[in-house]
Amino acid sequence: MPNRTDLFEPDTDDTREAIMKATYDALSKHGYADLTIQRIGDEFDKSKSLLYHHYDSKDALLVDFLAFMLERMEGTIPLEEADAADDRLRIGFDHVFTDFLTGDNEEFNRAMTELRAQSAHDDTFREQFTKNDRYFKSRVEDVLEEGIEQGIFRDVDTERVASMIVTIMQGAMFQATTSTEPDLEAVKTELDAYVQSRLLADD
């Protein structure tokens, strides 16, 4: 049984990638509650038995899949695309909300929501998402601290504000993936107003 944490990853990685893709497709198509090995196998160009050659169990596969999805998510946030901290923040918001509003990654976001909901009863999942949250939060904090140093932002409690921003993002994502009429346009403009009045306002 190949181990994906090997330092020298052989061609295995192609296979893993294919399995992850198949799992993603099956999840998107049927939802987590109806996600079966059979259905993953159906989206896979090789046979379903082969899955057990690469993973000990359905659970093990799903745990690896979660890691795969979280890596992918962390990879897609725009990090340094401007000098001024307020621009960095705005670019980040734009990225997230455009994503939500246009429904560009709707499938991906839905998959994420379903995965995250599993944390309600799965400690492994919960740990992973908690780590993920920490990462995003500290990214936001970095930008806030930088903005304060640059004299652009007020001297707020960065930890608090970052918590707020991350929470808003999570709420927006939850809404975007589980509501018929998400209010994201309103939230986006109101978020700008919040930043304006809490971080920038000086006049």
Add this chain to the structure above:
Amino acid sequence: MPNRTDLFEPDTDDTREAIMKATYDALSKHGYADLTIQRIGDEFDKSKSLLYHHYDSKDALLVDFLAFMLERMEGTIPLEEADAADDRLRIGFDHVFTDFLTGDNEEFNRAMTELRAQSAHDDTFREQFTKNDRYFKSRVEDVLEEGIEQGIFRDVDTERVASMIVTIMQGAMFQATTSTEPDLEAVKTELDAYVQSRLLADD
């Protein structure tokens, strides 16, 4: 097959209540993905076959269960417990965050999160939650409008601010039920700061 919408509900309602309770217990114990008729039956003092006497299918039961849960949720928000709009708002926030922070209704909230996540692949669920969102949002809007009339709040776009507040609540709930270290204390204080600077500040 008894119909729960009958105007004159016979003793049937006891049975429904019992089934709902059993479903709730089973969901809390096993999570949505592992929620089976068998397990609902196990939490039920009558036999599992009886479930099919009251519902056509597992799906039908679950749909009714969702309605039951949403009713119950709407019933628990504190409506009019103060005169001043800002107090009303604060009381509402306190209620929600105390709930989250103390983990008092942790079980209930987890169940809700799991149910809501199903909306990602179930249109019936999605409609229900959308309606629920509309309800909460308009409650918040009411308080905001009142506060503006009372001259307590600034003349903001109530729809926008309400969207923001609802989204924050949803994010907080999602976090409270799916993270190991939810940041709710920070969010609560920052939410107060937001209200202060966006709605109240005049100085």
Add this chain to the structure above:
DNA sequence: CATTGTTGACTGAATATTCAATCACCGACT
């Protein structure tokens, strides 16, 4: 030839749903 990838056929347990058969109760008819 030895290791690794790959498969289809297989299994036992669990799944949702159905069925035939009781049971308790209540109104009607004598």
Add this chain to the structure above:
DNA sequence: AGTCGGTGATTGAATATTCAGTCAACAATG
């Protein structure tokens, strides 16, 4: 008052299907 007939509640066993996981065998590759 007493019995008959009907009706919903209730059940345990049975059905057909789907599930996760196994296995022996074949293919490829080095």
